[in-house]
Amino acid sequence: MTALLVDSSTATGAPVRRRGGGLWAAVRGSRKAMVGLAIFLVFAVMALVPQLFTSVRDPNALQFEPGLGSSAEHLLGTTALGQDIFAQLVYGTRQSLVIALVAGFFATVLSVLVGVSAAYLGGVSDETLTMLTNVFLVLPTFPLIIILATYAGKGTLLVILIVLVVTGWSYGANQLRAQALSLRNRDFVESAKVRGERPSYVIFKEVLPTMTSLIVANFLGAALYSVLTAAGLQFLGLGDPNSISWGTMLYWAQSQQALQTGLPQWSLAPGLCVALLGVSFALLNYAFDEIGNPALRPVRSARKRRRLRARRTRAGGP
């Protein structure tokens, strides 16, 4: 889970002004990012139209012979309860992906709000917000989540999402504050202030666009954190046991002793999916790290570099 720790030195490094178009070009140029994006797209299709991948329509119904091995009919066999494992896997994608994107998005919004306003406002507000961020950073969130989920009753999707956002924003806020601080006294921000622009204009039109790559990296980190934590929670049985998700599959597999009774694919397959989704976020994140800090990029061979330069001049870019 330490993949969430993006190198903090990138946060203070000289940021380049870059708009959304630059991001896409950067993703296309990095093999790691392309692999991550490909994995993500496959899962996205699975989440949107699960019917394409399996003929089973109700993956939770106990409609098959339990404990079957893999066959043409049941690609990954059936569970000890008589459900098709592959169908559950396909239908489970949606919830995991929703958790990743929604929790990741709101956690990032919160980090931007807290981090950037702390840096921009300065003074007592900064001290207070920074203190709050630091407290949330070191509070052991997972035990807190477990306790919260217990008190809130079996965690419905909404409870899990809220808990993930509340506990997942602090890391990003810390980083964004650091970068926003280094931007605060830059010339282009100063000149906007001198022009008499409103603070909201300065923040949204001048400061935030400059921070795009770090914000995207933070979103990916928060999404990764959410996927792993939600899967862990559901694995412990703190989610809704009737929902269709990878974590819930893991919970049922564990409680039916899948490993010991010769059905290892029941618990390995959903775990592998969680891992793959996590890897796709981590790869994208790593690539964005390299974009933010060019020194980290892999050393290219001379020939490759020449080819790249030729392509760039053709495209008319810098």
Next chain:
Amino acid sequence: MPYLLRRLGFFLLTLWAALTLNFFIPRFMPGSPLQALRDRTHNKLSPAALEQMLTSYGFKPNENVLVQYVDYLKNMVTGQWGISIGATLGEPVTRIVRQALPWTLGLVGVTTVLAFLLGSLIGTVAGWRRGGRLDSLLPPAFVVTSALPYFWVGLLLILVFSVWTGGALPSDFNYDSGMQPAFTPAFVFSVASHALLPAATILITSIGGWILTMRNNMITTLAEDYVRMGRAKGLSDRRIMTAYAARNAMLPNLAGFAMSLGFVIAGAILVEYVFNYPGLGYLLYNAVQNTDYPLMQALFMLFTVAVLVAVLVCDIAIAILDPRSRERDRSGR
């Protein structure tokens, strides 16, 4: 010194915040401890006895919230953590915790520190030999391992090394159940073999992050002028790598270590659950299953204290390694 004093102040503030959360969460959430306790004792206890058990951990519904709060803080700090109302009904929480604590410290504590030191070392070498074989192979591999869910790696290891080998390595508990704890070679061997798979799980999933951040920090640091200066002075490579580059590259990693302990604890809970390892994480899982509020309270406080102590240790290490952190205070920042 003011630097460390300020960090100590942060320590106390965070501890207070955690304790306060701990106090208010149960009181603002549905599901009352009284009901849970009544269910657990199957309505066999008299209301008065129930009331008394609840008061023993600071739940006094008739008192003013403020009074309750102050009492609760006092009890938490002085180690009066009350009596378990879960599966181990009636046992003092302190005794339960004392039995589980050494196992978690031994397994999770040692493995985490080991992963950090080993990861930083590998990262140092990988960053130093930029573009070498180690450097081209490791980062992509560890991007993958660091995104794996802890519990899944544990399940995988159990399958490969325990189920497929017919139980060559044990997959649950802390030592063979027939044994008496003693300092005999057989017992020590048993403990070690039971700790092997959970320790490997933690090591595999956490070392990648350290390698990556340390490598990246090394690369940034190696471009600094003082490293070139060291080279110009004709210092040996080893000295430049350790005393010049690694010492500076280590600083963000130390701060990161303190911050990532929350993740480590999350992983530890899941790993102890997967391996049925009777440490604090497993205890928390059981406490949650049995709605054992006093035990949950004490455990959450302990986890917070553990993280905070580690943060403080990192702060001290930073103060030793980085003169600037001390200097900044003297100049009155």
